[in-house]
Amino acid sequence: MNLKKIVCATSVLAASIYAQADIKVGVITSSSGPIAMVGIPQKNTIDLLPKKIGNENVHYISLDDASDPTASVKAVEKLIKENNVDAIIGPSGSPNASAVIATVAKAQVPLLAPVGTASIVIPMNAQKKWVFKTTQNDDIIAEALIQDMVKRKFKTLGFIGTADPYGENWGKVVSALAKKHGIQVVAQETFQRQDTSLTGQALKLISKKPQAILVAAPGSAAVPPQAALFDRGYRGQIYQTHGAALDQFLTLGGKKVENTILAASLMLVINEIPNSHPSKAVASKYINAYKAKYKQTPATFGANVYDAGILLEKAVPVALKTAKPGTVQFREALRNALETTKEVAGTQGVYNMSPTDHSGFDKRGREMIIVKNGQWKLLK
Known part of the structure; x- marks a missing residue:
């Protein structure tokens, strides 16, 4: 083999190793089908997630489950088997998220689910310990x-x-x-x-x-x-x-x-929320970034995916102290780090996770709102 070929082969190998070191995050959204109104802003939010955490590049792999729980399971299996993802954000719907719990638990892949029902994390058990919920219970x-x-x-x-x-x-x-x-x-x-x-x-x-x-x-x-x-x-x-x-x-x-x-969420009435609220600055940053890119105001459902990015941004550096991306050891360390999240402000409220609470919201994660003259208003 001549020198040119050796250099080329070495470069390819180095690039391959580097790519393997990237953190891979699968994102499953229902950007088509009956719950597309939920899934579209979630899919749009992927471009606003952190591209680099610490010294590691983050690669997002987006799949659409068309609002079908069976398709959600197939998407999860694909992300795990073919892409060897370190974490998954999604799916969009509660039935979809419930359908994939056993799959992510068996593969030991943390799931950050932007769905409504608390049943995906309550009551806590051996399977649900791999699931974290980015909406209020x-x-x-x-x-x-x-x-x-x-x-x-x-x-x-x-x-x-x-x-x-x-x-x-x-x-x-x-x-x-x-x-x-x-x-x-x-x-x-x-x-x-x-x-x-x-x-x-x-x-x-x-x-x-x-x-x-x-x-x-x-x-x-x-x-x-x-x-x-x-x-x-x-x-x-x-x-x-x-x-x-x-x-x-x-x-x-x-x-x-x-x-x-x-x-x-306070996002619905962001202009009526005092600046002292720990989530106002985070929510405002997300809203402004979404508006700049898509020329429209994001739904709170998109913010739930954005918050998943915030949680990963806090947990990944901790997990990297234990293992390298692409390994079961890293996924376990990432799960453990997510579970110890404390006072992390997201767009929807403040997260305080524990072994028994994988949502972590308190009263700072809700506002009483009323519809007046076709607009959201704080209920006073």
Whole structure:
């Protein structure tokens, strides 16, 4: 072999070794399909994630699961087997995230899930210890909603949620909290995210004459139940979960969602938040970067992916002290580092993780918000 070939071969080998040293992060989003309103801002946010952490380059591998949980599993398997990723951000939907838990746990790959349902991290077990959640747990949001109902002296509540892990867990959490505070859940209904008619559920809820109704659904699916209730004359107080926290909720719902109350991210009312809030500067930085790149305001769902980048930025340097990227030792060290996250400000609130809490939000991760004149406003 001549000198030129030796130099070329050496360069290729060196480049290969360097590439292997890069940190690889898979990102699975539902940027098409029924929950694309959630997945598109998440996919867009990938370009705003840190490209370098410490001295290591970070390489992101983006896949679309088309809102299908089966496709989510296949995407995870591909990222693990073919790309040897060190961590995965996603998927977008609660059913999708629930479907991949066993796969990431078996491969020992940390999953940072930007989804609503707390059931992916609660109750904690050997599989869920590999999952970290970048949104507020249901109980933190539900507590704020129930407190508002108590303040308004409501005694009866109707509930309608999606027939999937998101709606199911919300049903459990709200029923328990309502009972604790002397509020009777007089009717509970479910629906599929893709349902186009909810007349039956609306009529059943209205027949029980609840003083308030809580809708538990993510993304655009939050609108149809409320629209159906409005069209059939219900004028009691409607509450929504943080799953409705996107501007499309306002445009799709129009006057039918006026006066809706929800507990959600400070991002919706960023201009009303005091500068002293630990998350305001972080959220503002994300909003401005997203606007600069895409010429529109990001949904809070995109911010959940951005926060995953913040968590990795804090955890990776700790893991690098133990092992090199691309190894099971590094993934284990990364999982351990994520679990010890303390007082890290994200766009949605402040993260304090522990072996039993893989969401880490407290009351700083929610604001009480109302829809007034087609806009989000702080509830005062």
